[in-house]
Amino acid sequence: ETGVTQTPRHLVMGMTNKKSLKCEQHLGHNAMYWYKQSAKKPLELMFVYNFKEQTENNSVPSRFSPECPNSSHLFLHLHTLQPEDSALYLCASSQDLGGVGNEQFFGPGTRLTVL
Amino acid sequence: AQKVTQAQTEISVVEKEDVTLDCVYETRDTTYYLFWYKQPPSGELVFLIRRNSFDEQNEISGRYSWNFQKSTSSFNFTITASQVVDSAVYFCALSEHNFNKFYFGSGTKLNVKP
Numbered sequence: 001e002t003g004v005t006q007t008p009r010h011l012v013m014g015m016t017n018k019k020s021l022k023c024e025q026h027l028g029h030n031a032m033y034w035y036k037q038s039a040k041k042p043l044e045l046m047f048v049y050n051f052k053e054q055t056e057n058n059s060v061p062s063r064f065s066p067e068c069p070n071s072s073h074l075f076l077h078l079h080t081l082q083p084e085d086s087a088l089y090l091c092a093s094s095q096d097l098g099g100v101g102n103e104q105f106f107g108p109g110t111r112l113t114v115l
Numbered sequence: 116a117q118k119v120t121q122a123q124t125e126i127s128v129v130e131k132e133d134v135t136l137d138c139v140y141e142t143r144d145t146t147y148y149l150f151w152y153k154q155p156p157s158g159e160l161v162f163l164i165r166r167n168s169f170d171e172q173n174e175i176s177g178r179y180s181w182n183f184q185k186s187t188s189s190f191n192f193t194i195t196a197s198q199v200v201d202s203a204v205y206f207c208a209l210s211e212h213n214f215n216k217f218y219f220g221s222g223t224k225l226n227v228k229p
Contacts, residue, residue: 033217042117043206043219056216088158102210103150104217106160 002026004107006091012113013081021076021110023091031097032074033104034066037088049074050097081114088112118142119209121220128197129228136192136223138207144168149183149190150208154222160206166190197227 004025013019025032034046048056049068063085065077074091088111092104120139128134140149151163164174166183174181178195194201207220 040221042119042221045217090158090160092160102148103162103165105162106152108157108159111158 004091004093004105006089006107006110008110009108010111010113012115013078014115015081015083017081018077018079020078021089021091021112023074023076023107025072025074025091025093025105025107027093027095027105029093029095029105030071031094031102032068032071033092033094034074034076035090035092037090037109039087043090047076048097055097078112081112083114086112086114117220118218119207119220121205121207121223123223124221125224125226127226127228130199131196133193133195134197134225134227136194136205136207136225138190138192138220140188140190140207140209140218142188142209142211144212146212148210150210151181151190151192152206152208152219154204154206156203163192194225197225199227199229201225202227 007022031050033048036044036046045058046060047066052068052071063080067075088109090109091107094102094104118141122137126134147168149166152160153163154160164181171183171185180193182191202225204222204224206222209218
């Protein structure tokens with residue numbers, strides 16, 4: 001595997017379900033990110049992790065719970081979601097947060113539908 | 116106020132035409148980075164270019180070129196001799212001195228017709 005991978009690619013869940021999105025980067029990067037992309041809206045940064053430590057929580061509702069067990073893996077745990085949470089969830093990584101290495105590399109995304 | 120504005124929601128051109136995608140940004144920082152990404156129908160954002168605020172030289176990479184103008188806070192992207200494979204949504208983004216923050220524009224959907 002190369003680059004940034006995400007599983008599952010598609011997910012349909014009910015509002016009472018609990019599910020998790022997984023992201024893995026094979027680039028040796030230190031920073032990882034979760035974004036939400038809704039139709040006709042800019043990408044919304046949700047969470048940022050640097051060396052496994054959360055450095056940013058962009059006022060995300062608690063029904064989204066991130067987990068970063070190591071620099072290569074990032075999870076997004078979902079529970080009691082709302083239909084408006086349906087979106088494409090993108091994971092990204094970058095070598096570092098700042099300086100010359102801060103371009104982000106994205107995974108293919110998980111298309112989430114909440115019924 | 117939006118940090119990154121891409122005023123063109125959707126553009127349609129015929130193959131081989133040149134097309135310019137506009138990006139205007141807003142920041143008070145003197146150190147910042149600008150980016151362009153391409154998102155094809157598959158969904159994955161592909162990194163195209165990074166430009167730092169101290170380097171105003173225009174850049175050309177094959178059919179792609181970028182025009183960075185600090186005086187007008189713009190970072191426009193031109194595709195020369197467009198091809199059908201260029202059809203995608205293109206995002207401009209800004210990273211400020213606090214590099215936790217990435218601001219993406221709303222994207223410009225480019226349709227290149229044969």
